[in-house]
Amino acid sequence: MASAPSYPLRQRCFAPLSPAHKGTSNAPPLKGIVFDVDGTLCLPQNYMFSQMREALGIDKKVDILNHIRSLPTLEDQLDATNKIKAVEQQAMRHQEPQPGLVELMDYLQEREVKRALCTRNFETPVQHLLDNHLPAHAFLPIITRETPGLLPKPDPAGILHIASEWGLGNRGENLIMVGDSIDDMTAGHTAGAATVLLLNDHNGHLKEHFHTDLCIKRLDELINILEEGFVGHHGGNVDPTSD
Structure with a gap:
């Protein structure tokens, strides 16, 4: 759209x-x-973003989604996405x-x-x-x-x-x-x-x-x-x- x-x-x-x-x-x-x-x-669970960047090995100034889209292969993108999902799934246990x-x-x-x-x-x-x-x-x-x-x-x-x-x-x-x-x-x-x-x-x-x-x-x-x-x-x- x-x-x-x-x-x-x-x-x-x-x-x-x-x-x-x-x-x-x-x-x-x-x-x-x-x-x-x-x-x-x-x-807010803002700590997730630093954990995501750490899992991806990127600087805090780098946008996470843009980084994933820029990865050269679909396999690399899927691997990065799964790392992000793992952080979110851990954090969801502490949602308030x-x-x-x-x-x-x-x-x-x-x-x-x-x-x-x-x-x-x-x-x-x-x-x-x-x-x-x-x-x-x-x-x-x-x-x-x-x-x-x-x-x-x-x-x-x-x-x-x-x-x-x-x-x-x-x-x-x-x-x-x-x-x-x-x-x-x-x-x-x-x-x-x-x-x-x-x-x-x-x-x-x-x-x-x-x-x-x-x-x-x-x-x-x-x-x-x-x-x-x-x-x-x-x-x-x-x-x-x-x-």
Whole structure:
């Protein structure tokens, strides 16, 4: 699927989900929410990346996925991928859910809001998290590093695929992307979606980024925001090309 052009700065708004406020807003309806996984649904496991680079024998400045793609043979790429999977499978045993995770998902289920995942994790640790912490909740589709034919974030292809699967003809215009990284914010913004940054000790510099529409400290903060109507800001003052 072709990538979308970058969208200009705009204030993103959605109508309230509360039945009591229906008809009180001219804002467009929210059609669904796309979530990142590591650092968003579960607490960050940033130590994985140094372990992955150590397993691959690469410097901390080298992008892991780009390194794997650059390897000369399919056998080399498969071997490197298996090393990454081994690190993720070990880390998944220590996954902890984000505060407010179940409360938010129960609310979205009650309000019949569609939910999907778009992550650079492999499928096994993603399913492990869902089975152990969200067994009563469905996410469709689930886009992982193993989904064929789709470039990973920050490319918007995964989010655009989700919008297409949901039958949305206006790309991501009626969606929200929730994540904790610049890749999440850029993928969401470029797909036309509103973006929500889940703050942690390492991503505060993204608060005022062009691609960040709203910031929260806990997932369940979204409940009141969506009940009363989502209103993002106009964009920050950080040049997105500087990252």
